[in-house]
Amino acid sequence: MSETLTLRVLRYDPDRDTEPRTQDYTVPLRDEWVVLDALAYVKDELDPTLAYRGSCHMALCGSCGMMIDRQPKLACHTFLRDYRGKVLLIEPLDHFPIERDLIVDQDGFLEKLASLYPYLIAEHERTVEQGEYRQLPTELAKFRPFAQCINCLLCYAACPQMAINPDFAGPAALALAHRYNQDSRDAGELARAEVTDSPHGVWDCTFVGACSTVCPKQVDPAAAIQQTKISASYRWLKARLLPGGKP
Ligand code: SF4
Missing domain, CATH: 1.10.1060.10 (Alpha-helical ferredoxin)
Known part of the structure; x- marks a missing residue:
């Protein structure tokens, strides 16, 4: 792996955890990757237990809203390259109960x-x-x-x-x-x-x-x-x- 970025992802499973925690993952930093690509990489290659929502990858379905670097953003519209050199904090949307990890109860x-x-x-x-x-x-x-x-x-x-x-x-x-x-x-x-x-x-x-x-x-x-x-x-x-x- 050449250039990488660390994602710090909020994890919470109400069946097992008493409170939310964070978990770090190292992902490739590719210029064309958005946060949704990085989460798919984590789920496919590093940790299949991570739960998040995402679908269309083109800002149409509205399912990948999350807090990215403490700002509400669509994961499919937020490029990793804008966070070079940072530990990128990814959390579920504020002001909603957490259902699991990055998924909120709507x-x-x-x-x-x-x-x-x-x-x-x-x-x-x-x-x-x-x-x-x-x-x-x-x-x-x-x-x-x-x-x-x-x-x-x-x-x-x-x-x-x-x-x-x-x-x-x-x-x-x-x-x-x-x-x-x-x-x-x-x-x-x-x-x-x-x-x-x-x-x-x-x-x-x-x-x-x-x-x-x-x-x-x-x-x-x-x-x-x-x-x-x-x-x-x-x-x-x-x-x-x-x-x-x-x-
Ligand atoms: S930010 Fe609010 S108003 Fe805008 S598209 Fe999303 S849900 Fe609709």
Whole structure:
């Protein structure tokens, strides 16, 4: 082996370990290798017990999010060559329970996401005979950036609010709610408002913006949340000013 790099990987097996520990592995430092390649090398050549998630190797599946050198990153998008001369610390995403080694338990996130109805809710279903739902390019542009989310959860690991308030719905779930709220084919905004406008919805966000900084797909969840705050304020006012008290 010519040039090498040391990976310091967090290991934790809840069936055997009382607490997380780290384990060092020496891997080849190849210029074209990303962290995901190095983890595959460890699993194939050095230690088959290492557990991690990864699939597409092209920043599309969102499964290889982890803390790399203390920053939330996709392992398939992070080159080893940028860490030459360092011991590279690799840990599971912050702010999630560890399931095993680099794998985190995503159940809490999935429950939050489901509560926000992350799909189109049409006001009137169209029949096949009526044809497709049509949209103007301007209508598509309103939600398209927020539709790029790959659920990698880097934004949850970067969010300081998630560190102190695990009940916060969080950046990606709220950005996806906003994505559907902005879609001209959707009529589900009031249903989603049950969560977006609630104390653990958009109002828990203190607009630090770290979610948007780390997002590998330029989704800008911070912007989605601030825009939803405006809609939520409007709903709140309407509910108090209109007869009948409904938004
Ligand atoms: S908003 Fe960005 S960082 Fe957050 S889950 Fe979606 S793609 Fe990942």
